[in-house]
Amino acid sequence: PPSHFSPLFKVEYLFEISLDVVAETGTQSPFRNVVRVNVLAPPSLCGATSFMPLVAYDFVAPSEVILRPFWIEDKSTDVCGICKASFGLITRKHHCRRCGKVFCSSCCVDFVLMKDLGFDKPERVCKKCKAELDKK
Known part of the structure; x- marks a missing residue:
């Protein structure tokens, strides 16, 4: 990628964690109950120590990110x-x-x-x- 772009990483489970934070503000998301979601995140977020036990990441192109639909309970x-x-x-x-x-x-x-x-x-x-x- 060009040098003016930050590298992005595929992150598993981070989206669920992010939604817990968002839910505290009252905002809803159609992906709140997805078991496994891959999203792009900057390395600074991937490196946060509070996320490390739950996060697996590797470098991917944006076209490789997959969002699966909301799973009705x-x-x-x-x-x-x-x-x-x-x-x-x-x-x-x-x-x-x-x-x-x-x-x-x-x-x-x-x-x-x-x-x-x-x-x-x-x-x-x-x-x-x-x-x-x-x-x-």
């Missing part, structure tokens, strides 16, 4: 996001790896390789996301 819904079937002992909840929403097995049956989201094997997707991916 299981407890936040009792019905499928498409067919509205009630969840219970027989009808189980499944998350679409593309949109993060909750569906029954009938509405989330397809598996698609989504390298743009950082997956290295086919992952479960809902009917809506499958239709959108098929259009591409």
